[in-house]
Amino acid sequence: RKEVEQDPGPFNVPEGATVAFNCTYSNSASQSFFWYRQDCRKEPKLLMSVYSSGNEDGRFTAQLNRASQYISLLIRDSKLSDSATYLCVVRGNTGKLIFGQGTTLQVKP
Amino acid sequence: DAGVIQSPRHEVTEMGQEVTLRCKPISGHNSLFWYRQTMMRGLELLIYFNNNVPIDDSGMPEDRFSAKMPNASFSTLKIQPSEPRDSAVYFCASSSPPEQYFGPGTRLTVT
Numbered sequence: 001r002k003e004v005e006q007d008p009g010p011f012n013v014p015e016g017a018t019v020a021f022n023c024t025y026s027n028s029a030s031q032s033f034f035w036y037r038q039d040c041r042k043e044p045k046l047l048m049s050v051y052s053s054g055n056e057d058g059r060f061t062a063q064l065n066r067a068s069q070y071i072s073l074l075i076r077d078s079k080l081s082d083s084a085t086y087l088c089v090v091r092g093n094t095g096k097l098i099f100g101q102g103t104t105l106q107v108k109p
Numbered sequence: 110d111a112g113v114i115q116s117p118r119h120e121v122t123e124m125g126q127e128v129t130l131r132c133k134p135i136s137g138h139n140s141l142f143w144y145r146q147t148m149m150r151g152l153e154l155l156i157y158f159n160n161n162v163p164i165d166d167s168g169m170p171e172d173r174f175s176a177k178m179p180n181a182s183f184s185t186l187k188i189q190p191s192e193p194r195d196s197a198v199y200f201c202a203s204s205s206p207p208e209q210y211f212g213p214g215t216r217l218t219v220t
């Protein structure tokens with residue numbers, strides 16, 4: 001079993017749609033959680049950290065459920081520019097980041 | 110602010126040649142990470158340093174790979190000898206924990 005698992009997609013949605021990505025992690029000792037975004041042929045970029053209370057940044061909402069070891073990312077009112085691969089990332093107590101394989105989103109006009 | 114700087118951005122070399130990838134982390138960050146990304150295997154951590162000291166190199170594929178961090182502002186990843194299966198994008202990232210920031214990567218092609 002992979003340490004961080006994501007549905008690879010692709011998710012194909014029209015502009016304006018709401019889309020949700022899910023992620024599960026296996027190590028209950030994991031301490032920090034993130035979503036990164038990676039555009040084609042570019043480096044991963046930090047999208048947002050994920051806090052236990054849930055957090056929102058504009059159209060993006062992240063949720064963490066420690067009991068279920070589950071992380072989610074909700075994107076509202078999708079834009080064409082949201083098309084990218086979204087990486088679920090977990091940081092363990094050793095300081096290493098463990099990346100999921102990524103979920104590909106394609107927003108179409 | 111300057112982000113993580115990597116050089117070269119692209120490298121094409123022949124099998125058997127030595128390849129050296131370079132990284133300058135963000136000033137003030139005390140952790141540095143080397144990753145490799147391929148379509149098949151995704152993003153893999155090769156090695157990371159805390160305060161210039163290697164902490165975990167369990168991801169280094171084999172003895173052909175070596176990494177150094179002689180000071181807080183510079184690191185190298187060396188492959189000697191290179192093989193076609195080393196073709197990938199190599200990312201360097203730096204961190205003032207817990208978040209990491211990636212450089213633009215070096216796209217390595219070994220023919």
